[in-house]
Amino acid sequence: MAQHTLLKRVQHACAEKQRLVAPLMGFPGLKLVDSTIKRAQQNYGEHYKVLKALVEKFNPDIIFALLDLSVETNALGRYTVFPEQETPLENIRAFIDTARHYRTGQR
Secondary structure, rough: OOOOOOHHHHHHHHHHOOOOOOOOOOHHHHHHHHOOHHHHHHHHHHHHHHHHHHHHOOOOOOOOOOOOOOOHHOOOOOOOOOOOOOOOOHHHHHHHHHHHHHHHHHO
């Protein structure tokens, strides 16, 4: 299949009355390459391997990167624990609560 821009894919799908497939399957894709959440979040090469394996196996029209705000909170200086097989949701909640307190002036 030739490479197409997203706009061309959407236009073609609309003209053919087709739906585009854009599954959120990044984390389940870890099993395809025998990886972990922690490894894929912190290593762009591992992240790419997961996405590449998903594209090769399922051929979706659109692929999304592994989405997890903990990487961003860590990049902003927030202490974040990255368990091997789980996403650090509690740290994300703490970050959101802190941001909310700063925004509203409450401490």
